[in-house]
Every structure is written in C-alpha cells, then in structure tokens.
Amino acid sequence: MRKGKRRNEFETTGSRPMYKSLEAISNNVEENIFWGSISGGRDDADLYARLIEQLRQYGKVLTEHVGNSSVEEDEKALSDKEIHDRDMEWLNECDYLVAEVTQPSLGVGYEIGRAVDLKKTILCLFRPQSGKGLSEMIRGAENGSTFIVKDYKESEAPTIFKQFFKEEL
Numbered sequence: 001m002r003k004g005k006r007r008n009e010f011e012t013t014g015s016r017p018m019y020k021s022l023e024a025i026s027n028n029v030e031e032n033i034f035w036g037s038i039s040g041g042r043d044d045a046d047l048y049a050r051l052i053e054q055l056r057q058y059g060k061v062l063t064e065h066v067g068n069s070s071v072e073e074d075e076k077a078l079s080d081k082e083i084h085d086r087d088m089e090w091l092n093e094c095d096y097l098v099a100e101v102t103q104p105s106l107g108v109g110y111e112i113g114r115a116v117d118l119k120k121t122i123l124c125l126f127r128p129q130s131g132k133g134l135s136e137m138i139r140g141a142e143n144g145s146t147f148i149v150k151d152y153k154e155s156e157a158p159t160i161f162k163q164f165f166k167e168e169l
C-alpha cells in the first residue's frame, strides 16, 4: 500500500481521515475508485471489469458498477441526483483514484476535476493504440506526483498498478 508522501492534505500518517466510511476505518482497508465511461460509450466495458478485478488487490473498489455490463440498466433505479451525490460521497471517502480515459466521457472528466479540487491522488490510463487522442486538459494536469497520466497497453496494467500503489510512478 502507498505510504505518506502522496497522501492528500487531510490525511496524516497513522490516522485515518474523518470522511472515510466507518466500515473502512474499522476494517483498516483502503477504499479506491475506478472510473470509466458509461454514457460516453461502453466499448471498453470488459476492459474496465478486468482492471477493477486487478484493483481489488489494493483495497475495496467503491465503484465496481462501472465494469458491470448491466450498469446502464441497474443505474435506472436511481435519479441523476442520487447517482451524482453517491459518486461524490465515494470520492470524498476514497484513498486513490484510477480513471481509464481512452473513451472520452464527460462524467469521468467532471469527476477527475472534482478529485483534483479535493487534492486526491489520481492515475489516468490512456491507450494510444486505440487511435484516439487524450484531452490536453488531462495530459497537461500530470504533475509527477498526485496526478499521473500513463500511456499503456492492457498487459502493462499490473505493473503500473503495483508501482502506483507503491508510490514508484
């Protein structure tokens, strides 16, 4: 697990931030978030599910629904406001954020902006082989510490996650 140096300003070594869920505090688990396109297009949904599976090694993934093939149907049970407010609550609770940004998504872009504002630690993953381009507003936010952008192939994801969670990226 990652140690102190990239912790956001609300966290201090040895104590849990106040906004974490009681479950996470009592079980002493990291809570992480995975983001990927939903309304923006589901072409990469199977990839999201595989990445989420890998992320489970590093703590609880609060947003597992992003990889579910039935997510659009499932989320119909909630209002837009409920989805937004739930996701913002998870954002407040979480330790680290991973966004697959190859498929452009307004929601993912919005969430990344909110996460930056909350001084969270963010990893954005982009696949150049897709032939798509990544927004300069994402690539240009890279700071080598709390906002990491990695061009990758799926086969490289395990190593990238290992390095990210060990603070070696």
Ligand SMILES: O=c1[nH]c(=O)n([C@H]2C[C@H](O)[C@@H](COP(=O)(O)O)O2)cc1CO
Residues within 6 Å of the ligand: 034, 035, 036, 037, 038, 039, 040, 041, 066, 071, 072, 075, 083, 087, 104, 105, 106, 107, 108, 111
């Ligand atoms: O039903 C939803 N549930 C949900 O959690 N989201 C969040 C999680 C995703 O990372 C992100 C996707 O945004 P978009 O739908 O604009 O592609 O927004 C988005 C939607 C649909 O907009």
